[in-house]
Amino acid sequence: MSNLIQPGETLRVLVFGAHPDDCDVSMGGTVLRYVQAGARVQFVSLTNGNKGHQSILPVALAKRRQDEAEAAAAIFGVEKYTILSHEDCELTADLATRRQVTTLIRAFAPHLVFSPRLCDYHPDHRATAQLIQDASYIVNVPHWCQNAPIRGVTPVIYFVRDSFRYPRELRPDVLVPIDEQLDILLTALCCHESQFFEWLPHDKGIREVPDADHPEERKAFIRKYWLDVRKQYDRNRFFSCLQERFGEAAKAIGHVDAFELSEYGNQPTEEDMEFLFPFPVYRRETWKTTGQRS
Numbered sequence: 001m002s003n004l005i006q007p008g009e010t011l012r013v014l015v016f017g018a019h020p021d022d023c024d025v026s027m028g029g030t031v032l033r034y035v036q037a038g039a040r041v042q043f044v045s046l047t048n049g050n051k052g053h054q055s056i057l058p059v060a061l062a063k064r065r066q067d068e069a070e071a072a073a074a075i076f077g078v079e080k081y082t083i084l085s086h087e088d089c090e091l092t093a094d095l096a097t098r099r100q101v102t103t104l105i106r107a108f109a110p111h112l113v114f115s116p117r118l119c120d121y122h123p124d125h126r127a128t129a130q131l132i133q134d135a136s137y138i139v140n141v142p143h144w145c146q147n148a149p150i151r152g153v154t155p156v157i158y159f160v161r162d163s164f165r166y167p168r169e170l171r172p173d174v175l176v177p178i179d180e181q182l183d184i185l186l187t188a189l190c191c192h193e194s195q196f197f198e199w200l201p202h203d204k205g206i207r208e209v210p211d212a213d214h215p216e217e218r219k220a221f222i223r224k225y226w227l228d229v230r231k232q233y234d235r236n237r238f239f240s241c242l243q244e245r246f247g248e249a250a251k252a253i254g255h256v257d258a259f260e261l262s263e264y265g266n267q268p269t270e271e272d273m274e275f276l277f278p279f280p281v282y283r284r285e286t287w288k289t290t291g292q293r294s
């Protein structure tokens with residue numbers, strides 16, 4: 001019998017990112033599937049994202065990004081988008097922030113936590129990954145963080161996708177088809193105007209940017225530069241897994257979210273997986289090959 005599932009409980013999903021659009025981009029399609037399935041979902045951004053702009057100064061940018069994140073959260077149907085006040089580009093895996101992460105996990109008692117991997121181009125993403133790894137075991141240590149009561153749920157932790165190859169490429173333990181969610185995902189991502197239509201095109205040297213009077217062109221713009229290069233790429237590189245699970249129907253899948261199981265969280269049983277992913281997914285049979293901590 002699983003030690004994760006209590007009868008009658010609603011699935012709780014906590015997604016961590018470093019910046020106030022990371023959760024959205026990394027797994028927004030899967031989040032829409034969770035919300036549609038009746039799960040409770042919360043997002044956390046560990047920094048306020050106050051540096052990512054070519055002209056707006058930090059105080060104004062933090063406020064604007066909070067408003068953008070809240071607008072996106074409403075479209076996703078997530079119940080809370082927590083944005084901590086750490087400065088963009090300055091996040092470190094220190095003790096005080098480890099306490100904050102522990103407190104956030106204990107407060108919501110998620111069955112599932114999503115995190116970036118430790119190998120990543122951005123120092124804030126790496127620090128986020130380190131902080132969650134550092135909290136993953138001690139979240140249930142009784143005298144650590146005594147102000148935040150232990151809730152008795154040890155979360156299963158998955159890494160969201162990336163395309164880095166060193167020290168090792170992402171292992172696709174779970175693949176979630178998201179084609180049906182693509183349009184609403186793009187609508188939600190359009191809320192992050194300061195990023196997708198201002199800072200990121202500037203950073204990438206893209207000159208032709210659609211304006212707010214052309215919402216469909218804006219969605220197509222995000223799809224071209226940020227979604228297809230990730231979600232279609234993952235569909236192609238992990239296609240043999242999709243074929244194994246979906247057979248001929250795999251050919252009709254265009255976009256997927258890919259996840260890798262962390263060894264440091266709870267290791268799900270086959271029964272847990274039915275609860276954790278209540279929609280059709282490819283699942284590598286990790287319950288046959290991984291054990292609990294020893």
Ligand SMILES: [Zn+2]
Pocket residue numbers: 018019022122125
């Ligand atoms: Zn980021």
